[in-house]
Amino acid sequence: MRLATLKRGGRDGTLVAVxxxxxxxxxxxxxxxLQAALDDWDAALPAMRDxxxxxxxxxxxDPTDFAAPLPRAWQWLDGSAFPTHGELMQRAFNLPPxxxxxxxxxxxxxxxxxxxxxxxPLPSAADGIDFEGEFGVITSDVPMGxxxxxxxxxxxLVVMINDWSLRAIAPVEMKTGFGWxxxxxxxxxxxxxxxTDLLGEAWHDGRVCLPLTVEVNGEWFGSPLGHAxxxxxxxxxxxxxxxxxxxxxxxxxxxxxxxxxxxQVGSTxxxxxxxxxxxxHGMPKTGFLGSGDRVRMETRGxxxxxLFGTLDQRVxxxx
Amino acid sequence: MRLATLKRGGRDGTLVAVxxxxxxxxxxxxxxxLQAALDDWDAALPAMRDxxxxxxxxxxxDPTDFAAPLPRAWQWLDGSAFPTHGELMQRAFNLPPxxxxxxxxxxxxxxxxxxxxxxxPLPSAADGIDFEGEFGVITSDVPMGxxxxxxxxxxxLVVMINDWSLRAIAPVEMKTGFGWxxxxxxxxxxxxxxxTDLLGEAWHDGRVCLPLTVEVNGEWFGSPLGHAxxxxxxxxxxxxxxxxxxxxxxxxxxxxxxxxxxxQVGSTxxxxxxxxxxxxHGMPKTGFLGSGDRVRMETRGxxxxxLFGTLDQRVxxxx
Numbered sequence: 001m002r003l004a005t006l007k008r009g010g011r012d013g014t015l016v017a018v019x020x021x022x023x024x025x026x027x028x029x030x031x032x033x034l035q036a037a038l039d040d041w042d043a044a045l046p047a048m049r050d051x052x053x054x055x056x057x058x059x060x061x062d063p064t065d066f067a068a069p070l071p072r073a074w075q076w077l078d079g080s081a082f083p084t085h086g087e088l089m090q091r092a093f094n095l096p097p098x099x100x101x102x103x104x105x106x107x108x109x110x111x112x113x114x115x116x117x118x119x120x121p122l123p124s125a126a127d128g129i130d131f132e133g134e135f136g137v138i139t140s141d142v143p144m145g146x147x148x149x150x151x152x153x154x155x156x157l158v159v160m161i162n163d164w165s166l167r168a169i170a171p172v173e174m175k176t177g178f179g180w181x182x183x184x185x186x187x188x189x190x191x192x193x194x195x196t197d198l199l200g201e202a203w204h205d206g207r208v209c210l211p212l213t214v215e216v217n218g219e220w221f222g223s224p225l226g227h228a229x230x231x232x233x234x235x236x237x238x239x240x241x242x243x244x245x246x247x248x249x250x251x252x253x254x255x256x257x258x259x260x261x262x263x264q265v266g267s268t269x270x271x272x273x274x275x276x277x278x279x280x281h282g283m284p285k286t287g288f289l290g291s292g293d294r295v296r297m298e299t300r301g302x303x304x305x306x307l308f309g310t311l312d313q314r315v316x317x318x319x
Numbered sequence: 320m321r322l323a324t325l326k327r328g329g330r331d332g333t334l335v336a337v338x339x340x341x342x343x344x345x346x347x348x349x350x351x352x353l354q355a356a357l358d359d360w361d362a363a364l365p366a367m368r369d370x371x372x373x374x375x376x377x378x379x380x381d382p383t384d385f386a387a388p389l390p391r392a393w394q395w396l397d398g399s400a401f402p403t404h405g406e407l408m409q410r411a412f413n414l415p416p417x418x419x420x421x422x423x424x425x426x427x428x429x430x431x432x433x434x435x436x437x438x439x440p441l442p443s444a445a446d447g448i449d450f451e452g453e454f455g456v457i458t459s460d461v462p463m464g465x466x467x468x469x470x471x472x473x474x475x476l477v478v479m480i481n482d483w484s485l486r487a488i489a490p491v492e493m494k495t496g497f498g499w500x501x502x503x504x505x506x507x508x509x510x511x512x513x514x515t516d517l518l519g520e521a522w523h524d525g526r527v528c529l530p531l532t533v534e535v536n537g538e539w540f541g542s543p544l545g546h547a548x549x550x551x552x553x554x555x556x557x558x559x560x561x562x563x564x565x566x567x568x569x570x571x572x573x574x575x576x577x578x579x580x581x582x583q584v585g586s587t588x589x590x591x592x593x594x595x596x597x598x599x600h601g602m603p604k605t606g607f608l609g610s611g612d613r614v615r616m617e618t619r620g621x622x623x624x625x626l627f628g629t630l631d632q633r634v635x636x637x638x
Binding site: 072074075077080098099100102104105106107108109110111112121122123127144145166169172174175176177178179180181182183185186239240242243244245246247250318 | 391393394396399417418419421423424425426427428429430431440441442446463464485488491493494495496497498499500501502504505558559561562563564565566569637
C-alpha cells in the first residue's frame with residue numbers, strides 16, 4: 001500500500017490511498033487520518049486495502065495537494081547509521097571519533113513535518129542551510145525493552161525525509177552534549193508512506209537497499225544507496241525502546257544516506273560534500289543554501305517507479 | 320485557574336478545572352481535553368473560568384484519578400537553566416565547563432507523561448535511576464523568531480515535572496553530542512497546571528520563585544528555590560523558537576532546580592547530591608533508586624497551599 005495525506009481537513013490532513021502511478025487517490029472511509037489508522041492498524045487494514053484498489057480510478061491529484069504523510073507526529077528519533085558520513089565529517093574537521101558501541105540517535109522536532117512541495121522558511125542563510133536525505137520507518141506501538149529481533153515486525157511504513165540542518169549552529173550545540181534544537185528545524189517528508197512489500201527485495205535486513213537521489217537547483221548532487229547502514233532499522237527501534245515504549249506513529253530515521261563510494265555516488269548533504277572537498281583540496285568549494293535554492297529528492301523502486309513520490313522544495317530564508 | 324486532566328476518556332484524558340483545595344473538580348463543557356483548550360485558548364477561557372467556579376462545589380476526586388495535565392504533548396524541550404547544577408556536576412566529575420553563550424536545552428520524549436501517582440516502570444536499577452525536580456511552562460503557538468521580550472505572553476500555564484534520568488547512560492550519550500534518548504525516559508507531571516496569576520509575586524522575571532520540595536522514601540531531600548535560573552522561561556522560549564515555530568501545548572522545562580546554598584536547601588536530584596558528596600568527602604554516599612523507592616515532589620505557593628498538587632510515585636525497575 002502507498003498511503004498519503006491531503007492538505008484538506010484539520011491539522012492532521014486527510015488520509016488517502018494512492019494509485020500505482022501516484023496521480024490518483026482515494027479516501028479511506030472511517031479512517032480520517034494516518035495517525036488514526038496507525039493507532040488501530042489491523043482494524044484499518046481492510047479499508048486501506050479497498051481504498052488502494054479504488055485509487056486506480058480515483059480522484060486526480062496534483063503534487064501540491066499532498067501534506068507530509070504525518071503532518072505532525074508524537075516522536076521523531078533520528079539515527080546516524082551510515083558510518084561513512086561520520087568518518088568523513090571527522091576527517092574533514094579533525095574531530096575525534098565518537099566513542100560508542102550503540103547506534104547514534106537524537107530526538108528531533110516532530111510537531112510539524114513540512115509538505116513535500118511547500119517552501120521551507122528558515123531564519124537566516126548565515127546559519128548554514130543544508131539538507132540531509134534520509135530513509136525512515138513509521139512504527140506501531142513498541143513495548144519498552146523490545147529486542148532487535150522483534151522490532152522488525154513493528155515497522156508499518158517506510159518514508160523518505162529531508163532533515164533540514166543549520167550547519168553554523170550544529171557543532172556549537174553538539175559540543176554541549178545536549179544534542180540539537182536550533183540546528184534541527186522542521187523536516188520535510190516525501191508524499192508517499194509505503195508498506196515494505198512495495199520495496200520487494202530492496203527491503204532487506206531492515207534496510208532500504210535503493211538509491212536516494214538528490215538534485216540541487218536542477219543539478220545532480222548524489223544518489224548513494226540505503227543498504228550501507230551499520231545498524232538496520234530494527235536495531236534503531238530496539239535502541240530507541242530501551243527505556244521507553246514507542247507510540248504508534250513514531251518515526252525512526254536512518255541519518256544521512258552515505259556510501260564509501262562517494263566519489264562515484266555523491267552525497268545527500270552539502271556538509272559531507274564540503275568535507276570531501278576539504279580532504280581532497282584542502283578547502284570546501286560548495287556553498288550552503290540561500291533563499292530561492294531548490295532541493296529535490298527521489299527514490300526509484302526496483303520497478304523504476306518513484307517509490308515515495310518527490311520532495312521538491314524551495315528554501316525561503318528570512319535574511 | 321488550576322487545570323487538570325482526569326484519566327477517564329481517551330488517550331488525552333478529560334480536562335477539568337480544580338477547586339482551590341485541590342479536592343474537587345468540574346469538567347469544562349465543550350472542551351474535552353487540555354490540548355484542545357490550548358489549541359483555541361481564548362475561545363476556551365470563558366468555559367474554563369465557569370468550570371473553575373463550579374469546581375468549588377464539584378465532584379470529589381482522589382489523587383489517583385489524575386493523569387498528567389498533558390498525558391502526551393507535541394513537544395518537550397528541557398533547559399538546564401540553573402548554573403549551580405552544572406557547576407557541581409563539572410567539579411565532581413572534573414569535566415570542562417560547557418562552552419556556550421546560549422541556554423542549554425535538549426528535546427525530550429513527549430508522547431507520554433506519567434500520571435502523578437502512577438508507578439514508574441524502568442528497565443533496570445543498573446541504569447542508575449534518578450529524578451530531577453523541575454518547573455515548566457506550557458506555551459501557546461509561538462512564531463519562529465519570537466523575541467524574549469515577546470515570549471512571556473506565550474506562557475499559558477506553569478507545571479511541575481519530575482524528569483526521570485538514567486545516570487549510567489547519560490554521560491555516554493552526552494559524549495556523542497547527540498543528546499539523550501535512552502537516558503531520558505518518560506517524565507512525570509504534577510496534577511495541576513496553573514495560570515501565572517495563581518503564583519502572585521512568585522511569578523517574577525519568567526521564573527517560579529518558590530521552593531520545589533523533594534522527599535525520597537519519606538525523608539526530606541531538598542527544597543531549592545526556582546528563582547535562581549540564569550535564563551528565565553521567556554529566554555528559553557525565544558531560544559527554542561530560533562528556527563522553528565512552537566505548537567500550542569509545547570512544554571519548556573527549567574532543568575533541575577538547584578541553588579548555590581545547597582548545603583542548606585539540598586538538591587532535587589540524587590546525582591547532584593552525589594557530586595556534593597564527592598566534592599566534600601571524596602566519594603558519593605547516596606545511592607540511586609531501585610524498585611519500590613518512592614519520590615514525592617511538592618511546591619507550596621505564597622499562601623502555603625500546594626500549587627501543583629503532589630507528585631508521589633514508586634519506581635518499578637524490571638531488574
